Amino acid sequence: MSEHAVTAKQSLFTPFNVVAGLIVLMGAVLTVLRFTGGLGAVTNLSDDNPWGIWIGFDLLCGVALAAGGYTTSAACYIFGFKRFHSAVRPAILTAFLGYALVVFALHYDVGRPWRLPYPVFLSQGTSSILFEVGLCVFIYLSVLFVEYLPAFFEWQRMPKVRGFLVKLTMALTILGVVLSTLHQSSLGALFLIVPSKLHPLWYSPYLPVYFFISSMFAGLSMVIFEGSLSHRYLHHKMDQAYTSEHDGVMLGFAKAASLIMAGYLAVKLFGLSMDNRWSYLATGYGAWYLTEIIGFVALPCYLYAVAARDRNLGLVKRAAALTVIGIVVNRFNVSLVAFNWQLPPEARYFPSLGEIGISVFVVTVGVLAFRFIATRMPIFHAHPDYPESH
Numbered sequence: 001m002s003e004h005a006v007t008a009k010q011s012l013f014t015p016f017n018v019v020a021g022l023i024v025l026m027g028a029v030l031t032v033l034r035f036t037g038g039l040g041a042v043t044n045l046s047d048d049n050p051w052g053i054w055i056g057f058d059l060l061c062g063v064a065l066a067a068g069g070y071t072t073s074a075a076c077y078i079f080g081f082k083r084f085h086s087a088v089r090p091a092i093l094t095a096f097l098g099y100a101l102v103v104f105a106l107h108y109d110v111g112r113p114w115r116l117p118y119p120v121f122l123s124q125g126t127s128s129i130l131f132e133v134g135l136c137v138f139i140y141l142s143v144l145f146v147e148y149l150p151a152f153f154e155w156q157r158m159p160k161v162r163g164f165l166v167k168l169t170m171a172l173t174i175l176g177v178v179l180s181t182l183h184q185s186s187l188g189a190l191f192l193i194v195p196s197k198l199h200p201l202w203y204s205p206y207l208p209v210y211f212f213i214s215s216m217f218a219g220l221s222m223v224i225f226e227g228s229l230s231h232r233y234l235h236h237k238m239d240q241a242y243t244s245e246h247d248g249v250m251l252g253f254a255k256a257a258s259l260i261m262a263g264y265l266a267v268k269l270f271g272l273s274m275d276n277r278w279s280y281l282a283t284g285y286g287a288w289y290l291t292e293i294i295g296f297v298a299l300p301c302y303l304y305a306v307a308a309r310d311r312n313l314g315l316v317k318r319a320a321a322l323t324v325i326g327i328v329v330n331r332f333n334v335s336l337v338a339f340n341w342q343l344p345p346e347a348r349y350f351p352s353l354g355e356i357g358i359s360v361f362v363v364t365v366g367v368l369a370f371r372f373i374a375t376r377m378p379i380f381h382a383h384p385d386y387p388e389s390h
Contacts, residue, residue, distance in 0.1 A: 020364055020367070020368055023360055023361055023364045024361065024364060024365070024368075026357055026360075026361060027357065027358060027360075027361025027362075027364070027365070030042055030354050030357050030358050030361065031108075031358075031361075033354065034108055034354070034358070039111065041354075042352060042354030042355065042358070043351075043352055043354060043355050044349060044350060044351060044352045044355070045349070046349070048340060048343060048347055048349070049339075049340060049348075049349035051109075051335060051339075052109075052336070052349060052351055052355055053336070053351040053355050053356065053359055054105055054106075054108055054109040054355060054358065054359065055109060055335060056331055056332050056334075056335035056336045057328065057331070057332070057359050058101070058102060058105035058106075058109075058359055058362055059102055059105065059106065059109075059187075060187060060331040060334070060335055061327060061328050061331045061332075062098050062099075062101060062102040062105070063098070063099070063102055063137070063183070063184065063187060063215070064184070064211070064214065064215045064218040064219075064327050064331060065098060065218055065219070065222040065324065065327060066094065066095040066097075066098025066099055066102070066219070066222070067095070067180060067184065067215040067216060067218055067219030067222070068091040068094055068095055068219035068220060068222045068223040068226075069091050069092050069094065069095025069096070069098075069144055069147075069176065069180075069219070070095070070173075070176045070177050070180040070219070071091075071216055071219040071220055071223075072084060072087050072088050072091035072092075072219070072220075072223055073088055073091070073092065073147070073173045073176060073177075074173060074176075074177050075256075076088050077169060077170055077173045078170075078173060078174065078177070081252070083245060083248055083249070083252065084245075084249055084252060084253075085245075086241060086242045086245040086246070086249065087223060087227065087245075087249045087253075089151055089378075089379050089380075090223070090226060090227065090230060090374070090379055090380065091219075091223045091226075092144060092147045092148055093148055093151075093370065093373060093374070093379055094222065094223070094226050094370065095144050095219075096141070096144040096145060096147070096148045097366050097369055097370055098366070099137065099140065099141040099144055100141060101362050101363075101365065101366045102137065103116075103137070103141065104362065104365070105358070105359075105362045108358055116134075119131050119134055119135075120134065120135055120138055129186055129189050129190055129193075130190070132182065132183070132186050133183050133186045133187060133190070136179045136182045136183035136186070137183055139175075139179055140176060140179040140180060140183065143172050143175055143176050143179065144176070146165060146168065146172060147169070147172050147173075147176070149161075149162075149165050150162050150165050150166055151373075151377045151378050151379055152377060153165070154377070154378050154383040154385070154386055155376060155377040155378065155383075157385075159385070162386075180215070181212065184211055184212045184215040185208035185209065185211055185212040186208065187211050188207035188208040188209070188210055188211030188212070188334075189207065189208045191203065191207055191334060191335075192205065192207060192208075194339075197339055197340050197341075197342075198334065198338055198339055198341075199280075199285055199338035199339075199341040200275070200277050200280055201272075201277055201280050201281075201285055201286065201289045201338065202289070202333055202334050202338040203338075204271045204275055205275075206267065206270075206271045206274075207334075209267060210264070210267065210268065210271070213260065213263065213264045213267060214264055214327060214330065216260050217256075217257040217260040217261050217264065217323060218323065218324070218327040220253045220256055220257040220260070221253075221257055221300075221319075221320040221323035221324050221327075222320075222324060223249075223253060224250055224253050224254065224257075224316060224317065224320035225317075225320045225321060225324050227246065227249065227250065228250075228317045228320070230374065230380065231243075231246060234371075234374055234375065234380060237374060237375055237379075237380045237381060238380040238381055239380070239381035239382055241381075241382060242380050242381060247311075247313060250313055250316050250317075251307070251308050251311055251313070251316065254304045254307050254308045254316045254319065254320075255304070255305075255308040257300075257301075257304050257319075257320075257323065258301050258302075258304035258305040258308060261297055261298075261300065261301035261304070261323075262301055264297065265293070265297055265298060265301065268293065268297075285338065285341065288333070288337070289333075292326065292329055292330060292333060295326070296322060296323070296325065296326025296327075296329055296330070297326060299322065300319040300320075300322040300323045300326065303315055303318065303319035303322070304316065304319045304323075307319060336349065
């Protein structure tokens with residue numbers, strides 16, 4: 001065996017690749033079980049709990065954390081913050097893969113996944129909030145795909161198609177912001193029809209507002225979080241323009257996230273007052289609610305503000321990680337923890353190992369797809385033929 005072949009084999013069997021391969025193999029087995037044995041073969045779902053971790057994590061968390069696409073592109077192209085331009089392509093790629101994986105994961109959750117396109121193309125159920133969510137996600141995923149394509153066509157050296165798509169940037173950005181405003185808030189509106197099932201501390205007529213505002217700082221935090229990991233593990237794929245702007249992007253997004261989170265806290269306090277839910281704070285659920293609000297919103301808001309003031313990048317990264325965890329906690333609380341709170345413990349839902357395994361599999365597929373694209377296409381660097389792309 002040649003030295004080159006040995007080196008290639010060693011680079012293939014890295015710890016990351018081995019772990020990712022095992023997860024993908026596990027996901028393939030669970031996929032077969034799911035689609036041959038039905039939902040009951042791999043889930044703990046029931047009539048009382050028809051939505052589990054595949055909705056709470058794969059859909060609600062996935063859509064919120066993928067909001068960095070519209071926030072970053074809006075900041076750069078609509079509001080004119082050109083210093084964030086180097087972060088647009090990584091954010092768009094993260095958002096595109098995030099939404100694509102949401103749709104991919106829905107195939108596991110829906111009883112008859114082959115009918116997913118049915119409401120859009122055959123029977124427009126316009127009286128359902130789910131129709132609006134599905135339609136917006138479908139269109140926005142298409143928008144993100146078109147926004148991602150210039151990098152693909154630069155890689156394939158197809159300048160005419162690439163040039164045509166670049167001209168659509170502003171229109172696509174505006175459309176993306178409009179669509180995100182609709183479906184981010186509509187995901188919160190889905191829970192307005194279950195006032196008797198969702199705990200009063202999390203149920204509010206302002207849920208659509210909560211979901212939309214939280215998606216903004218979730219998206220910014222995910223861009224920081226993804227950028228930090230990429231800067232560590234894909235640094236060799238970054239050009240000088242990206243690395244020189246990296247710190248400024250981090251600090252700028254930290255400042256924006258702190259301001260949005262402060263506004264979110266004010267709106268949450270307003271909603272708590274208007275709904276008069278103060279008495280519930282003295283309960284066990286109240287303690288967990290305060291943990292979410294103080295530990296995963298107020299604390300990272302403060303950390304972001306201090307980090308932006310002191311230009312402390314390490315603190316920015318810690319605040320971003322805490323915020324990403326906080327978004328997951330919030331979406332889990334609304335869809336799982338505080339849902340059906342009045343049921344006895346034995347009737348409450350807890351995800352099965354199969355459900356958790358599929359979620360880990362979906363995330364791993366996303367990481368592998370991101371690494372494959374980012375190491376081959378001009379995501380973190382400008383293509384030599386298009387230096388203006390960054």
